Amino acid sequence: MHGHGRALVLSLRRNVEMHKYITRRILQFIPMLFLVTVLVFALAKAAPGDPLTGERLDPNIDPEVYEIRREALGLNDPLPVQYWNWLSSVATGDFGKSLQYTGRTVMELIQARIWNTFYLSLFALGVTLAIAIPIGIYSANRKYSLFDYGATTFAFLGLATPNFFAGLLAIYVFSLTLGWFPAQGTTTAMSLTGFELFIDKLRHLVLPGFTLGLASTAAYMRYMRTEILEVKGSDFIRTARAKGLSNESVLYKHTLRNALIPIITLLGLEFGTLLSGAIITERVFNYPGLGTLFLNAIQNRDYPVIMAINLILAVTILIGNLLADIFYAIVDPRIRYD
Amino acid sequence: MKNQEQALLEVKGLKTYFYMDDNKVAKAVDDVAFTINKGETLAIVGESGSGKSITSLSIMRLIQSPPGKIVEGSISLEGKDLLKLSEREMMKVRGNDIGMIFQEPMTSLNPVFTIGNQISESLMKHKKMKKKEAYNKAIDLLKLVGFARAEEIVNEYPHQLSGGMRQRAMIAIAMSCDPKLLIADEPTTALDVTIQAQILDLMVQMKEKFESSILLITHDLGVVAEVSDRVLVMYGGQVVEEATVHELFTNPKHPYTNGLLASIPNIDADVERLESIPGSVLPAHRFPKGCRFAPRCKHVMDKCRESNPDLLETETNHKVRCYLYED
Ligand SMILES: Nc1ncnc2c1ncn2[C@@H]1O[C@H](COP(=O)(O)OP(=O)(O)OP(=O)(O)O)[C@@H](O)[C@H]1O
Ligand code: SF4
Ligand SMILES: [Mg+2]
Numbered sequence: 001m002h003g004h005g006r007a008l009v010l011s012l013r014r015n016v017e018m019h020k021y022i023t024r025r026i027l028q029f030i031p032m033l034f035l036v037t038v039l040v041f042a043l044a045k046a047a048p049g050d051p052l053t054g055e056r057l058d059p060n061i062d063p064e065v066y067e068i069r070r071e072a073l074g075l076n077d078p079l080p081v082q083y084w085n086w087l088s089s090v091a092t093g094d095f096g097k098s099l100q101y102t103g104r105t106v107m108e109l110i111q112a113r114i115w116n117t118f119y120l121s122l123f124a125l126g127v128t129l130a131i132a133i134p135i136g137i138y139s140a141n142r143k144y145s146l147f148d149y150g151a152t153t154f155a156f157l158g159l160a161t162p163n164f165f166a167g168l169l170a171i172y173v174f175s176l177t178l179g180w181f182p183a184q185g186t187t188t189a190m191s192l193t194g195f196e197l198f199i200d201k202l203r204h205l206v207l208p209g210f211t212l213g214l215a216s217t218a219a220y221m222r223y224m225r226t227e228i229l230e231v232k233g234s235d236f237i238r239t240a241r242a243k244g245l246s247n248e249s250v251l252y253k254h255t256l257r258n259a260l261i262p263i264i265t266l267l268g269l270e271f272g273t274l275l276s277g278a279i280i281t282e283r284v285f286n287y288p289g290l291g292t293l294f295l296n297a298i299q300n301r302d303y304p305v306i307m308a309i310n311l312i313l314a315v316t317i318l319i320g321n322l323l324a325d326i327f328y329a330i331v332d333p334r335i336r337y338d
Numbered sequence: 339m340k341n342q343e344q345a346l347l348e349v350k351g352l353k354t355y356f357y358m359d360d361n362k363v364a365k366a367v368d369d370v371a372f373t374i375n376k377g378e379t380l381a382i383v384g385e386s387g388s389g390k391s392i393t394s395l396s397i398m399r400l401i402q403s404p405p406g407k408i409v410e411g412s413i414s415l416e417g418k419d420l421l422k423l424s425e426r427e428m429m430k431v432r433g434n435d436i437g438m439i440f441q442e443p444m445t446s447l448n449p450v451f452t453i454g455n456q457i458s459e460s461l462m463k464h465k466k467m468k469k470k471e472a473y474n475k476a477i478d479l480l481k482l483v484g485f486a487r488a489e490e491i492v493n494e495y496p497h498q499l500s501g502g503m504r505q506r507a508m509i510a511i512a513m514s515c516d517p518k519l520l521i522a523d524e525p526t527t528a529l530d531v532t533i534q535a536q537i538l539d540l541m542v543q544m545k546e547k548f549e550s551s552i553l554l555i556t557h558d559l560g561v562v563a564e565v566s567d568r569v570l571v572m573y574g575g576q577v578v579e580e581a582t583v584h585e586l587f588t589n590p591k592h593p594y595t596n597g598l599l600a601s602i603p604n605i606d607a608d609v610e611r612l613e614s615i616p617g618s619v620l621p622a623h624r625f626p627k628g629c630r631f632a633p634r635c636k637h638v639m640d641k642c643r644e645s646n647p648d649l650l651e652t653e654t655n656h657k658v659r660c661y662l663y664e665d
Contacts, residue, residue, distance in 0.1 A: 239448070239508070242433060243511065244429045244430060244464060257450050258449070258450055332450065
């Protein structure tokens with residue numbers, strides 16, 4: 001009894017250690033976040049031109065008026081003051097007004113699109129995991145089989161094909177030629193509701209989702225295969241087999257659990273890759289997400305929008321890293337919490 | 339005495355070959371035969387590359403295939419030929435009838451599961467125990483292999499234990515299902531000298547408690563002298579001499595065995611001392627045509643290079659494979 005009590009205390013101690021570690025990682029996240037806001041601000045300031053550049057070139061506008069507008073926008077304040085003003089509004093969710101879509105706040109523009117990008121990325125991530133992991137495992141188990149060679153070829157093609165090209169090809173084959181899936185937008189008709197709307201949206205996600213997921217699917221297939229093969233050769237797998245365990249429990253318990261550890265870490269970095277990949281993919285499929293908004297904003301020097309999206313991108317990458325570290329601590333007992 | 343001895347494991351004419359990429363065949367184990375009696379400790383000694391591990395892995399049928407294959411022979415455990423079992427039946431033998439521990443205690447346990455989990459697994463598989471029951475049994479086993487803090491160790495991960503402790507945990511796993519045979523492939527090679535003795539002691543204790551037999555693989559004749567009853571000397575994938583421990587140390591016959599024994603005095607230089615036999619073991623795909631030891635043998639004769647001698651019982655319970663002892 002006494003012993004079990006101690007065992008419980010020990011396992012609690014590990015939990016406490018882990019919670020401390022996780023709390024510390026979250027606390028470290030805060031200065032990083034701060035640094036990111038400085039970077040985003042500095043980048044926007046360093047870029048040539050300012051929000052009014054376009055208007056200044058317009059000969060019909062009196063330079064006097066231009067100066068007044070600059071003053072009103074706070075563009076003549078010292079940089080730290082400008083930064084502080086920007087940061088305090090951002091903290092309350094106020095990213096200012098868009099310069100391009102007059103009268104709309106940046107927040108409105110983002111809110112209207114961020115979910116589309118989220119669904120697209122989620123779909124792509126789902127595709128990646130659902131395809132790459134089983135194929136990677138199967139390939140590793142049938143090393144040098146026809147299947148394995150096929151998967152390897154696919155992986156190299158997938159990695160070598162640029163996003164936009166894969167997108168155009170997908171549109172040509174699956175939309176224009178076969179007519180299986182829509183190639184544009186998020187919905188066919190506004191009138192759809194409930195389940196039909198859901199299916200319609202899903203159908204719109206298929207082509208951009210697979211396009212966005214293609215490169216990472218290819219990459220993760222390879223990672224998975226390599227990891228499984230590496231773990232399979234380790235001494236503890238020989239021990240597991242010497243214990244008389246079935247092939248299934250050797251594979252799904254002993255091998256997979258170890259092989260997935262590095263994959264989880266990589267997935268944390270995938271957040272950033274997905275979002276930046278979404279910019280091109282959304283453009284190709286004319287998909288109304290953050291990517292399309294971002295490209296438009298760049299063309300029109302819509303600084304508040306650019307800054308907001310940059311910030312979202314950077315924060316997502318940071319969160320991805322944080323999540324990877326936390327998952328890592330949960331799945332790998334060898335992590336030292338110091 | 340003799341009729342009381344009951345064979346537990348009988349290996350006959352075992353050949354395990356590796357088929358390499360360049361069409362070469364490595365005859366890593368080539369016509370090996372021996373018997374382990376109930377309650378006996380049989381040691382296999384020999385330099386690196388002599389086929390000791392491949393012999394033990396063949397018994398477990400854990401030879402990676404391809405490139406390896408057991409091409410001939412029989413391995414019977416209490417009369418049941420393991421080579422004729424299906425893979426599914428063989429799984430019931432591994433870990434249950436035969437337990438195995440390995441040389442590398444640092445890497446032989448799965449880093450992401452607790453010690454308790456890894457012991458319970460065998461019990462749940464072979465003894466059909468429920469989780470809780472297996473967990474409690476794991477604690478008992480840990481106590482048995484000498485852990486005072488068994489209740490804590492059961493929840494710890496391999497990286498929290500030292501090499502010696504991990505090897506104890508491995509022994510707990512190997513003995514968990516009360517096996518008839520414990521195969522230990524260089525179980526102490528990677529450990530400190532003081533720990534080595536403790537682990538050997540523990541193995542002998544376990545053997546007695548569970549009334550099992552041990553197949554102990556080592557290249558350390560000191561270890562052999564300490565714990566085994568009989569010895570098999572292997573060279574080039576073959577048994578070159580077989581005798582009781584006493585007989586082997588007092589009346590060694592094969593030139594190779596003599597070489598091994600001659601190199602014992604410098605007991606501290608664990609590895610170097612094997613170098614007192616000039617030359618080195620050839621890889622299994624380059625064995626010479628005649629006697630495999632011929633390139634290094636002081637007594638080599640013409641016929642040694644022509645053909646390979648047979649393993650003959652020249653005296654009662656003493657077998658040797660060498661033309662010097664053939665008439
Ligand atoms: N996968 C393989 N391919 C080709 N040859 C192999 C393979 N595995 C083993 N061999 C051959 O079998 C020989 C015997 O190997 P084994 O592992 O049984 O030696 P050992 O006596 O256990 O040596 P050690 O003391 O180093 O553990 C090796 O020297 C090698 O030539
Ligand atoms: S058979 Fe010949 S070469 Fe081989 S060990 Fe005997 S004497 Fe030496
Ligand atoms: Mg070996």
